Amino acid sequence: MNFQNGLPGSLSELVTEVQRQCGIKTNFRLQFMDALFGNEFTNLISIDEVQDRGTIRMIPVTEASAPTALCHPSLDEYSSMFSMCLETDTLSTTESESSRSRQFWPTVFRVPQLSFDAELKLERGNAAYKEKGTFLIPDPKLKSNILEGLVQEIVKYKVYVTDKEFNTVGEALTSKHPCLTEKGSLTGYAGWKASLKNKLAIYRTHLRKLGCPEVVVNSVKHKPEGKTSAASAIKRPRRSEVNYCPPHPTGESDDSLENLRVALLSDVKKSNNREVVRIKMDKTFSCRRFEVVRDTPMIQDFRARWPALFDVSEINAEFKRITTMSLQSRFLSQIDLLSDKLLKVFQKRGGEMGRRLQTIMEPMAQVCQDLVCVYTFYWEKD
Known part of the structure; x- marks a missing residue:
């Protein structure tokens, strides 16, 4: 033009x-x-x-x-x-991969729908509690049904749950079904919380036998040297890590993903080959995460094995794979919200860095002053 x-x-x-x-x-x-x-x-x-x-x-x-x-x-x-x-690059995931992807822990935990007979018992118990104030003492079958339903809902988000998150589950359960509130308990759900912790621990053992990577990585044979106890050095996801250690894509194995990793070493050197690199990086995500979580390699060693990951577009893509959020958009939105506080911090900075920041901030201050004048003019005019 x-x-x-x-x-x-x-x-x-x-x-x-x-x-x-x-x-x-x-x-x-x-x-x-x-x-x-x-x-x-x-x-x-x-x-x-x-x-x-x-x-x-x-x-x-x-x-x-x-x-x-x-x-x-x-x-x-x-x-x-x-x-x-x-976002200029979008991630494509298959239906099977998206179904196994985890989600952020919800602000309000949703108690799932239970079996027909369990819901019927709880409905009658809630009615009795509302009319007479009597609490329901669940039979073993009903209690097992409730705990199983809660565990299945929990593992949609994570398999290692904090004490605070267990509290949110207990609060949600007694809020939806007040007849299950426990007499003599300060919170009303202390017994449910203890039973749920035990149920989830047993379920993790079942997942480990099935080869769930997020649990397998904490098995005794994968512990560091000197850490022989099953409860020591537990690797859990941080708050922002949704897909902490996902399973391999359907039809892929450690050997096939290793072959893809070796192929990436040459693919990344070719020009106009970004789409091929992106697809292979997407497929090898589970292999890469298991390596990071289990081995915690040094940056230079990890870069030698995965050079494609240190491209700007792949950094953004990897961040989204782990957290399900866009790195660039999240960063810019937070910068916009915190800009006033950042400017105050920059104004207090002294020395050479403070003078450099002052030079950068002068045009911004002038723009803000002009905007205030414009808004004042129209405000007085109206």
Whole structure:
């Protein structure tokens, strides 16, 4: 594109000029090659990023997916909006892989639907509690049914549960079925909590026999030297790690995934081969995670085995595989929310770094001052 009068003064004017010269009537967004991210295409949000003889890319946006301009979204909406606008590479997962993927622990735990006879007993118990205030003493079959249902719901999120999370399960159970509240217990669910811990521990033993990687990694034969106790050095996911140690994709084994890893060493050196690398990195995710969790290798050793992972696009993709969230959109949304506090921290910084930050912040302060003047003008006018 040629601009006879130089670059437009604003991003909106640039969009209008692109529409005029290219004859485009549909909605779109512009991206530029960001040198800070290895010339990866990033959404254009400032006209200052456009360089003479530079390259920009146009991405069509449908009206249904386009974000509303004049709104104040929540954090989750803001993150999802940035995720739509900023992600240039999307991850494809098969149906079997997505069904085994874990989810974040919910804010409010949902007690699952139990068997027909168990729900009938609980319905009658709740009715008796509401009318007479009597508590239900569950028979062994009903108690086992309740614990089994809770465990099956818990493992959708994780197999190692904290004490606080056990409390949320107990609160949810006694809230939905108040007839199960225990007399003499301070919380009303202390006995249910203890039984649930024991039930989940037994279920983990069953999962270990079936070869669940998240539990197998904590078996005695995988313990570090000197850690022979089954309860020592337990490897558990951190709060943000949803897919901590997932199983291999269907039809894949350690040997087949190792062959893919070796093939990646040559694939990453080829040009215009990003899609092939992405697919193979997606397939070998479980192998890579088990290696990280079990062996905790040094960075230089891990980089030698997985050089493709240290590309910017693959870092973003790996972050999303582990946490199910977009790294870039999450980072930008948090920066936007915390910008006021960051500016106050920068203002208090002294020394050479403080002077450099002051030079960077001066134009930002001028822009903020101009915005305040504009808002004040319109406020007084109204």
